Amino acid sequence: MPWDATDYPDSLKNLDTTIRKKAIEIANAMIEEGFKEDQAIPIATEQAKEWYANANNKEINQMKNKTNKSLRERDEKEEDFNSRPETLEKGEHVYPHDNGWAVQVEDAKQPAFVFNNKHDAIDRAREIAQKKETHLVIHKADGSIQEKQSYDEK
Structure with missing residues (x-):
């Protein structure tokens, strides 16, 4: 509760x-x-x-x-990292999930979002990574890394 x-x-x-x-x-x-x-x-x-x-x-x-x-x-519009300051410096990962494609911050226990398609998951993860100025790791269906993108503005 x-x-x-x-x-x-x-x-x-x-x-x-x-x-x-x-x-x-x-x-x-x-x-x-x-x-x-x-x-x-x-x-x-x-x-x-x-x-x-x-x-x-x-x-x-x-x-x-x-x-x-x-x-x-929890407000769905509120970014998870606003209430979890320790996630501010961690990157976002997009990976296959039982219900589609997940967006999960590095080292989190479970995904913040799950989308039906990979494109929507990538868009959301990219938006979060850009706001946090971290990085994005996109995984293939087999779990291997497809692509990495850095949004580090420092």
Whole structure:
């Protein structure tokens, strides 16, 4: 069951409200990706504190104003890497999946998206990699690497 601002782990109770909401958002995303609660909570707490230390006033106010519903339900428009800062430097992979073609960030436990066709998966992965200024790895149907593209602007 996803957490929200009124129902969350006891270990988050002493956090500032904004940091707590960010930790809840991150932990919910991690659990959705397959992490266990006892793994997600401490990681989400540390990442939320780090996010708060680096966030601007607009980002802090947006988090402060998040509703319980928005904390529980992941917005399909929201990029996965917004709530998972550790994925910002990792590339995107497109690979065959039981239900079509998957887009998955490097080292993630499960795909962020699954598309019926490879072209749509590549388009989405490319968009994410370009925004994050990382790289894209496209796999063939047999799992071998077909192509690599770098979007590193540094």
